[in-house]
Amino acid sequence: MNPHDLPAGAQVAASFPALTQTVHGQRLVYLDGAASKLMPQCVIxxxxxxxxxxxxxxxxxxxxxxxxxxxxxxxxxxxxxxxxxxxxxxxxxxxxxxxxxxxxxxxxxxxxxxxxxxxxxxxxxxxxxxxxxxxxxxxxxxxxxxxxxxxxxxxxxxxxxxxxxxxxxxxxxxxxxxxxxxxxxxxxxxxxxxxxxxxxxxxxxxxxxxxxxxxxxxxxxxxxxxxxxxxxxxxxxxxxxxxxxxxxxxxxxxxxxxxxxxxxxxxxxxxxxxxxxxxxxxxxxxxxxxxxxxxxxSFDRPRRLEAEHHLLAAMEAGLNRLAGVRVLAAGTPKQGALSFVVDGVHAHDVGTVLDRRGIAVRVGHHCAMPVMQRFGVPATVRASLSVHNTQGDVQALVDGVREACERLR
Ligand SMILES: Cc1ncc(COP(=O)(O)O)c(C=O)c1O
The missing domain is CATH 3.40.640.10 (Type I PLP-dependent aspartate aminotransferase-like (Major domain))
Structure with missing residues (x-):
């Protein structure tokens, strides 16, 4: 088992009924927790x-x-x-x-x-x-x-x-x-x-x-x-x-x-x-x-936060390796979320390609228009983490963004 999946990730995913579904025939990869977290069965x-x-x-x-x-x-x-x-x-x-x-x-x-x-x-x-x-x-x-x-x-x-x-x-x-x-x-x-x-x-x-x-x-x-x-x-x-x-x-x-x-x-x-x-x-x-x-x-919070930190770092590194993809505030410590842009491609189009692969991210100005203005972008793609996310989810995102780059640029 990947150490970065501990203690969050795969075991925890079973707590979320929403994750048992497929979207467009694909496993749901939910990377939109910053908008709303999914609800675990115990809350429901x-x-x-x-x-x-x-x-x-x-x-x-x-x-x-x-x-x-x-x-x-x-x-x-x-x-x-x-x-x-x-x-x-x-x-x-x-x-x-x-x-x-x-x-x-x-x-x-x-x-x-x-x-x-x-x-x-x-x-x-x-x-x-x-x-x-x-x-x-x-x-x-x-x-x-x-x-x-x-x-x-x-x-x-x-x-x-x-x-x-x-x-x-x-x-x-x-x-x-x-x-x-x-x-x-x-x-x-x-x-x-x-x-x-x-x-x-x-x-x-x-x-x-x-x-x-x-x-x-x-x-x-x-x-x-x-x-x-x-x-x-x-x-x-x-x-x-x-x-x-x-x-x-x-x-x-x-x-x-x-x-x-x-x-x-x-x-x-x-x-x-x-x-x-x-x-x-x-x-x-x-x-x-x-x-x-x-x-x-119900989690060991420090371990969970560390696992999340590793996943986010892996996500940033994976996206940074793709030509034409730019993570905003690259290299600065982050918590739970990051935003990126793909040169020459609108964030909504990236989001649509990802959605067809079952990957849920947020696109747009994220109710923070002055931040868009400050960084000179009309919109970003935001990927954000929840306790159920795994290294596999991060890889799915990176693969999806690579496909978006190939298809849309
Ligand atoms: C930093 C921040 N503050 C406030 C809000 C507003 O939260 P709500 O829409 O649940 O009232 C959000 C929602 O995205 C947020 O991200």
């Missing part, structure tokens, strides 16, 4: 069990099913707390996903922004951690400033230092680029920003499945992620917030579950996190997220 089973036997509304009923649904929902919150090492479940707000979580943070922090204040983001952000800050700045008169990205995909840390000034208020930065796969030194960025008195927001969407997360060690004010990028279902995510930071967010929605008392004229609000979770939540999603955390916990 947990959701199905909840839907079959425990489904009811939470927090309101006294009957057995309502109590069970509430317990499952709040157990999921505790599992998330433990997973990211938050100090209290009051700091774990369920959202529809990372996008909603980042918008909540931007709205909350936006309330305190004044004309001339400055919000700092990096130049490699997903639109979900860029557009909400553009909106917050437009509403408040604050100014958006950017940490530049170098040709090698790393952030210009000296430039960041120069951006810090008396009007700097917020740093919002990704823990891993969803396009390049590069990994900013978020710990250093957050530490420096906190020292300078800024509120800090970390977009963990791409990192959470690929590295252990400890929000207390990171010491950020907010941390956002989605369940579907960590083997859970779509439609649920988390905004972690330090309690004092969450207190700054006004309730975005009014309604059931977020109140303490209501008269015809006014309402007083519940405490955290209910204050930010109006209405019936995505209970089955929370159950699925809980199961996904259990799935991730």
């Amino acid at each position: 089973d947990a959701i199905a069990h909840y839907q079959s036997f425990d489904h009811a509304n939470v927090h309101r009923g006294v009957h057995a099913l309502a109590e069970r649904a509430t317990a499952r929902f709040e157990d999921a919150r505790e599992a998330v707390r433990d997973f990211i090492h938050a100090s209290s479940t009051r700091e774990v707000v369920f959202t529809r996903g990372a996008t909603e979580a980042l918008n909540l943070a931007a709205i909350g922090l936006g309330v305190g922004l004044r004309p001339g204040d400055e919000v700092i983001v990096s130049a490699i952000e997903h639109h979900a951690n860029l557009v909400p800050w553009q909106m917050a700045c437009a509403r408040s008169g604050a100014r958006l400033r950017f940490i530049a990205v170098r040709d090698d995909g790393t952030l210009d840390m000296d430039g960041f230092e120069r951006l810090l000034g008396p009007r700097s208020r917020v740093l919002a930065v990704t823990q891993a680029s969803n396009v390049l796969g590069t990994v900013p030194d978020v710990a250093a960025l957050v530490a420096r920003a906190r020292c300078a008195g800024l509120a800090t927001v970390v977009d963990g969407a791409q990192a959470v499945a690929h590295a252990p997360v400890d929000v207390q060690a990171l010491d950020c004010d907010f941390y956002a992620f989605s369940a579907h990028k960590m083997y859970g279902p779509t439609g649920i995510g988390v905004l972690y917030g330090r309690e004092s930071a969450l207190d700054r967010i006004p309730p975005l929605f009014g309604g059931g579950d977020m109140i303490e008392a209501v008269t015809l004229e006014s309402a007083s609000y519940a405490g955290l996190p209910a204050r930010l979770e109006a209405g019936t939540p995505n209970i089955s999603g929370a159950v699925g997220l809980h199961a996904a955390i259990g799935f991730l916990g």
Whole structure:
């Protein structure tokens, strides 16, 4: 057995029913985990069990099913707390996903922004951690400033230092680029920003499945992620917030579950996190997220991360050997994903050739148009790893890209 397949890869693939199918008559090679991870059977089973036997509304009923649904929902919150090492479940707000979580943070922090204040983001952000800050700045008169990205995909840390000034208020930065796969030194960025008195927001969407997360060690004010990028279902995510930071967010929605008392004229609000979770939540999603955390916990994580690191390095080396194929940020350490372009061939055409071979990758701008502009490409092909990927999958990709080069150039 190839050592790079351990402990992830072949054995783990059996946990994913989607991988038993063929696509266009070929074995499915799923290299699109950065968009959405496939769901393992244990997550599907947990959701199905909840839907079959425990489904009811939470927090309101006294009957057995309502109590069970509430317990499952709040157990999921505790599992998330433990997973990211938050100090209290009051700091774990369920959202529809990372996008909603980042918008909540931007709205909350936006309330305190004044004309001339400055919000700092990096130049490699997903639109979900860029557009909400553009909106917050437009509403408040604050100014958006950017940490530049170098040709090698790393952030210009000296430039960041120069951006810090008396009007700097917020740093919002990704823990891993969803396009390049590069990994900013978020710990250093957050530490420096906190020292300078800024509120800090970390977009963990791409990192959470690929590295252990400890929000207390990171010491950020907010941390956002989605369940579907960590083997859970779509439609649920988390905004972690330090309690004092969450207190700054006004309730975005009014309604059931977020109140303490209501008269015809006014309402007083519940405490955290209910204050930010109006209405019936995505209970089955929370159950699925809980199961996904259990799935991730069932591996020896350091060994799994090492195996993933080797696979990604093999992928980059294999692609680099193909004439006319260029990996973006080549040679820079990456986590979980890489992007490449084929000279003279549109990424969509490469993706189509790969799809005919049963290989699923992502093509396009990956909701990060400024990154495309910065690297002077209209689109890239992105290949990204999940725990089930093997050396065989990497070889299939390289062979597929070689065929695309031969056929399309
Ligand atoms: C880095 C990053 N941030 C945020 C998001 C948004 O996640 P979602 O669409 O699940 O809200 C994504 C999704 O691809 C992402 O890659």
